[in-house]
Amino acid sequence: MEKRSKIPEPTVARLPIYFRCLIELKENGVAVASSEDMAARAGVKASQFRKDLSYFGEFGIQGLGYPVSHLLDRISSIMQLNKEHEVIIAGAGNLGSALLNYPGFQKWGFKITRVLDNNPQKIGKKLGDITIEDIQDIPKNLNSSIGIIAVPASAAQQVAQTLIQSGVKAILNFSGKKISPSKDIVVRNVDMTHELAILTYYLSVENK
Amino acid sequence: MEKRSKIPEPTVARLPIYFRCLIELKENGVAVASSEDMAARAGVKASQFRKDLSYFGEFGIQGLGYPVSHLLDRISSIMQLNKEHEVIIAGAGNLGSALLNYPGFQKWGFKITRVLDNNPQKIGKKLGDITIEDIQDIPKNLNSSIGIIAVPASAAQQVAQTLIQSGVKAILNFSGKKISPSKDIVVRNVDMTHELAILTYYLSVENK
DNA sequence: ATTGATTTGTGAAAAATTTGTCAATATAGA
DNA sequence: TCTATATTGACAAATTTTTCACAAATCAAT
Ligand SMILES: NC(=O)c1ccc[n+]([C@@H]2O[C@H](COP(=O)([O-])OP(=O)(O)OC[C@H]3O[C@@H](n4cnc5c(N)ncnc54)[C@H](O)[C@@H]3O)[C@@H](O)[C@H]2O)c1
Ligand SMILES: NC(=O)c1ccc[n+]([C@@H]2O[C@H](COP(=O)([O-])OP(=O)(O)OC[C@H]3O[C@@H](n4cnc5c(N)ncnc54)[C@H](O)[C@@H]3O)[C@@H](O)[C@H]2O)c1
Numbered sequence: 001m002e003k004r005s006k007i008p009e010p011t012v013a014r015l016p017i018y019f020r021c022l023i024e025l026k027e028n029g030v031a032v033a034s035s036e037d038m039a040a041r042a043g044v045k046a047s048q049f050r051k052d053l054s055y056f057g058e059f060g061i062q063g064l065g066y067p068v069s070h071l072l073d074r075i076s077s078i079m080q081l082n083k084e085h086e087v088i089i090a091g092a093g094n095l096g097s098a099l100l101n102y103p104g105f106q107k108w109g110f111k112i113t114r115v116l117d118n119n120p121q122k123i124g125k126k127l128g129d130i131t132i133e134d135i136q137d138i139p140k141n142l143n144s145s146i147g148i149i150a151v152p153a154s155a156a157q158q159v160a161q162t163l164i165q166s167g168v169k170a171i172l173n174f175s176g177k178k179i180s181p182s183k184d185i186v187v188r189n190v191d192m193t194h195e196l197a198i199l200t201y202y203l204s205v206e207n208k
Numbered sequence: 209m210e211k212r213s214k215i216p217e218p219t220v221a222r223l224p225i226y227f228r229c230l231i232e233l234k235e236n237g238v239a240v241a242s243s244e245d246m247a248a249r250a251g252v253k254a255s256q257f258r259k260d261l262s263y264f265g266e267f268g269i270q271g272l273g274y275p276v277s278h279l280l281d282r283i284s285s286i287m288q289l290n291k292e293h294e295v296i297i298a299g300a301g302n303l304g305s306a307l308l309n310y311p312g313f314q315k316w317g318f319k320i321t322r323v324l325d326n327n328p329q330k331i332g333k334k335l336g337d338i339t340i341e342d343i344q345d346i347p348k349n350l351n352s353s354i355g356i357i358a359v360p361a362s363a364a365q366q367v368a369q370t371l372i373q374s375g376v377k378a379i380l381n382f383s384g385k386k387i388s389p390s391k392d393i394v395v396r397n398v399d400m401t402h403e404l405a406i407l408t409y410y411l412s413v414e415n416k
Numbered sequence: 417a418t419t420g421a422t423t424t425g426t427g428a429a430a431a432a433t434t435t436g437t438c439a440a441t442a443t444a445g446a
Numbered sequence: 447t448c449t450a451t452a453t454t455g456a457c458a459a460a461t462t463t464t465t466c467a468c469a470a471a472t473c474a475a476t
Binding site: 216218219252253255256259269270271272 | 432433434435436437440441442443444
C-alpha cells in the first residue's frame with residue numbers, strides 16, 4: 001500500500017503517540033509488543049492501532065506482535081522523524097523563549113536555528129546560543145521548512161507571509177488568529193485558550 | 209433541545225473558534241452575521257456552523273442571520289465563559305512561567321491563582337504577583353477546578369494525582385505523558401512536539 | 417509434522433460526522 | 447397588505463472514521 005495522501009487525519013495525529021510509546025518500550029528493553037499492548041499504552045483500541053498501521057504497510061508478525069525497534073524505525077521514517085528539521089521561531093516573547101529552551105524538540109530532531117522579532121530592544125540579544133534577529137532582515141529561501149508563530153495575534157498573518165517568503169513550508173501557529181491558507185503550506189493551530197474553554201465546557205456537562 | 213452530553217466533540221472544539229469570531233465581530237460593531245459570514249471567518253462550512261449551533265438551540269433569525277451580541281452571550285454561557293475560573297499551574301519552569309504571564313487567559317475569565325513547584329530554589333520566589341508554592345503543602349479542597357500540568361513527563365502522573373486531591377476537576381496536560389484516567393476528571397493533552405511531527409508528516413506528503 | 421495458542425491484517429458493519437437541500441419564516445420595500 | 451429576497455433549522459444523504467470479527471499466518475511444543 002503506497003498511497004500517501006488520503007490517510008485519515010486522525011490516523012496521522014495518532015502516529016506521534018505510537019512513536020512515543022515505542023520509544024518507551026525500546027528504552028525498557030521490550031523487543032516485541034502486541035497491538036493490544038500498544039493500544040493500551042496509547043489509549044486506543046487494538047483494532048484501531050492495527051488499522052492505522054495498515055494504511056502504511058504490514059509491520060507485524062502474526063501470532064507474535066510488532067518488533068518494537070523495527071516498527072519504531074518505520075514510523076520514524078513515515079513521519080520524517082529520522083531526519084533533522086530546522087525550525088524558525090517568530091516571536092522572542094514568553095512563549096517563543098519557552099519553546100527555544102525546550103530540549104524535547106531536539107530529541108525528536110527539531111533544531112531551532114533562528115529566532116526572529118521586530119522589537120529593537122530584543123534584536124541582537126542572545127537567548128541561549130541563538131541571537132535574536134530582526135524579522136525584516138531575514139533572507140529569502142532559507143532551508144528551514146518549519147516556522148513557529150509566537151507573535152501577537154495582530155501580527156500573525158503578516159509574520160506568516162514573511163516566514164513563507166523565507167521558504168517555510170509548514171507553520172505551527174500559537175497566535176489564536178487564523179492564518180489565511182496559502183498554496184502548499186501546511187498550518188497547524190495550537191490554541192491553549194481554546195483548550196481551557198473546552199475543559200470548562202466539559203466540566204459543566206460532567207456536573208449534569 | 210436540552211441534551212447536554214453526546215454533543216460531538218468536534219462540535220465542542222469549534223465553539224471557542226466561533227466565540228473568538230463573535231468577539232471580533234462585536235468589536236467591529238457588527239450587529240448581525242449570517243451563518244455564511246460566520247463560517248467564512250471560522251474556516252468551516254455554513255451548514256456545519258448551523259448544525260453545531262442546532263445542538264444547543266435556535267439562535268438565529270430566518271432571513272436575517274444571527275444577532276452577534278446575543279449569540280456571543282449564549283455561547284459564553286454554554287462554554288461557561290461567563291464565569292471566572294481559577295486555575296492552578298503545576299511547574300514553574302519555562303512553560304509554566306510563559307502561561308502565567310499570558311494576559312490572554314484573563315480575558316477569557318481564566319485566573320491563575322497558584323503556581324506550584326517542588327524545587328526548593330523556586331519555592332517562595334515571586335513570579336509577577338504570585339509566590340511559587342511548595343506542591344507538597346497544597347491544601348485539599350481548593351476551589352480551583354482547573355489545573356495545568358507543566359512539569360516534566362516523569363512527574364506528570366504524580367502531579368495529576370496531587371492536583372486531583374486538591375480538588376481539581378479538569379486538567380490541561382502539556383507533559384506529553386498520558387495521565388491515567390480518573391473518574392469525573394476531564395483531561396486534555398497538548399503536545400507541541402506531536403504538532404511538529406504532524407507537520408513534517410504532511411510536508412513529506414505534499415512533496416508527493 | 418501436527419496441534420494448539422496467539423495475534424495480525426483486512427473486509428465489512430457500525431457509528432460518527434459533515435455536507436447538501438429545501439420548506440418555513442422573517443424582513444424590507446412597494 | 448402583499449411580494450421578493452435572504453437565511454435559518456432540520457432532515458436526509460454522503461462521507462469519514464471506528465469497531466468488529468475472522469481467515470491466515472506464525473511460533474512453540476510435542
Ligand atoms: N504565553 C503563553 O502562555 C500563551 C498562551 C496562549 C497563547 N499564546 C499566544 O502566543 C503568542 C505569543 O505569546 P507570548 O506570551 O510569547 O507573547 P509576548 O508578548 O511575550 O511575545 C511576543 C513577541 O513577538 C514580538 N513581535 C510582535 N510583533 C512582531 C512582528 N510583527 N514580528 C516579529 N516579532 C513580533 C514581540 O516583540 C514579542 O517579543 C501570542 O499570539 C499569544 O496569544 C501565548
Ligand atoms: N517549554 C516548552 O516549550 C515545552 C514544549 C513542549 C512540551 N513541554 C512540556 O511541558 C512541561 C514543562 O516544560 P518546561 O519547559 O516548562 O520544563 P522546565 O524544566 O522548565 O520546568 C519544569 C518545572 O517543573 C518543576 N517540577 C519538577 N518536578 C516537579 C514535581 N514533582 N512537582 C512540582 N513541580 C515539579 C521543576 O522544578 C521545574 O520548575 C514538560 O513536560 C515538557 O515536556 C514544554
